[in-house]
Amino acid sequence: MKAILFLADQVGALAMQTKLDVASGCPIAGVDVGGGVHAPPAQSVTVHYGSVIQHPVNKADYAAVCDGFDASKLAGADKTAVQNAPDLTTDWFPVGP
């Protein structure tokens, strides 16, 4: 999973997430399919393109996930950051039970 790293910079990670959200069209309303009762629109809306991940050990470090994002939707340094985003190593992911 590719992500832009923000070491000791939560503000920067959240700001990048906002840019990715806007460029990807978020918020995106859900489309109900099938039968039964459906969740109300406020609960089924897609609000983020990717997550902001906090490092499980180095709590000060954050990563803005951009896996699969089309970098051409951004400009300048943001575009470059997405293009050069590395794959997250396994130490970024929370462990199971």
Added chain:
Amino acid sequence: MRSRIWTPPEKQIWTPEDPEVGAVPCVPWSPERMQCNTRGLALGLGLGLVFGGQTVNPLTIYGPSAVELWLRADLGITLNGGNVSAWADQSGSADNGGAGSHHAVQGTAGNQPLYVASDATFAGQACISFNKARPDVLASAVWTTAPTVVGTFFIVCNSDGAAATEVFCSFAEAGTGELYQNAAADVQYFQGSTLLFVGETTVAVPSVLGVDRNGAATNCYQNAITALNTGAAGSGALTKIIVAANTSAGAGPLGGKIAEIISINRIATLAERTATMRYLGARYNIAIAA
């Protein structure tokens, strides 16, 4: 299985020589009957299966007040493209009108699982496919209703059987109860400090798993009406549902598929458990032992 439908008056009742009806005799056709009340005939109609003319689903088995969660992959799905942004609870809970609803949702596109409208491994029924590399997770809010300590739940699922802990569902944030694939060894249910084995085999093929939580004992079921394992009762409460991980953030993510989840707020009776296992077994073509 061939179904019986209304036919004109000249259609005769079943006889052994009629090869189109099958081996089980049926009640003679009449204008009042739109289908033959054949024992063992099951049709997939609407919300449930039809046995002997009666619709069977968790709401009819337990009564609506006992069903606190019913997720089924052909019901209540909301999509963002091909991925699931919401899987709505069908229990009818009053919680679902507010902030503490039981709907399992995911607002981040990168963590939304894939919707599969028809999956051959689940007898052509719908399921939701979870990619653990993303990870894909659906989670509800903390339910408005007071947490339930005692209850029975069932899940129809499979996993990729990889050498990792993969959680099918959890009842609190890394808290009081989780059912998971334990690496490539077996399936486990962890209830507080009580660790129980649901089954001694992995669930690479779709399986019906069940647990009686915190009754006189904690009973675990795998494709059978009789408990495979029984252990001490725990005390952990169900406060929310997290599907395919141990936490909403995606700890211990599942690489696999889930088709249906049922949770009731009391211990199922033998008759209810039997009916549920047979309903799930028939729906997903999973053999259920006694």
